[in-house]
Amino acid sequence: MTVKKSEPNYTHVKQLLRKMEPEVAASFSYKQRKALQKAINTRGWNNHKIDFRPTLALPFLPWSFYFVFLGGLNRRTLSSTERVSAAIMFIIALLICGLILLGTLFVLLYLLKSWLGIDVFSNESLGLWDQFKALFW
Template structure:
């Protein structure tokens, strides 16, 4: 059974009105309901710069699953839990990037040390210098 878009649009307005006090919902005029329908179904408020929504369907299960990853500029204010989560994500990302940069610096210093012929531990090697030299043969 397919649901037409117009029926689906009216369903959204009915759901919204159903969550209101019945007296308030009954007070809406036809023109106001149309305005609600227009606002609810305007897609401008949910355009995202990153919008990734893959669906996973397994043949042996009767359900399918979806994952949503959205990204863009946040235009709403955050509550305290969201601010804390955002701070933790920022600190975690900063730590990961910092460790990657630090690792890259160590590899560059190791290559520089090997190029200069400095041998800190005799008869020990990570093999990075040999692999690096092999890239330019």
Template sequence: MTQNRSNQEYTHVKQLLSKMDPEIAASFSYKQRKALHKAINTRGWNNHAIDFRPTLVMPFLPWSFYIVLLGGVNKRSLSNTERITAAIMFLISLLIVGVILVGVVLVVLYLLKSWLGIDIFADESLGLWDYFKTLFD
């Protein structure tokens, strides 16, 4: 198994070299090819806390699709575009959490108002208090 894995890893180096100009690829020494092999085999960059890669095979189609969801601590520096995207995502997340919290607070205040018997608009109700009471009957 290690021999097969080793051949596969050298195949990656050969594939990399095949995409270069033939003169440049031929100029690599044995030590340089070993260094490429070592760099390709460094798997530290692909360890993720969340690594979900399902494959979707469609019947009667000659190809399949895959989806990748990765998550973890970002160890690389961000480009300007990534910084802007991260800031926008943070603001959107903050907005969503804020809206949810405001909604929960309003529902709790409404239930507290109804429990205390405070009637702000005569003969008007959301029906939330009646529904809440039926949960405990």
């Protein structure tokens, strides 16, 4: 692989060509390497709506670690294991939303019961009605 002086520093293309057999890598022309760089730079999969990459560097360790949290519309096809994990995550999300909704419903029903003056267990109270009244009355 011969690189011309006027050729920009295409690090991704160089990395890609280093992984090839030397005679195959040397067969790429300047125009082909430029086309490879353009194709690499126009990847649609590296643009995410949520891209959070915090780094954790501990002073007593010689390494630093990074965590990646990405979010956005998935445009690629999923493998079978990814489909299974996506289904599990969907079920977990449904359960969490259902529990939050159920908890909110119970609190609203309790407040309605207290507002109507219904006393299921005498001298027993969660104190929600008193806090609600103190907050809004």
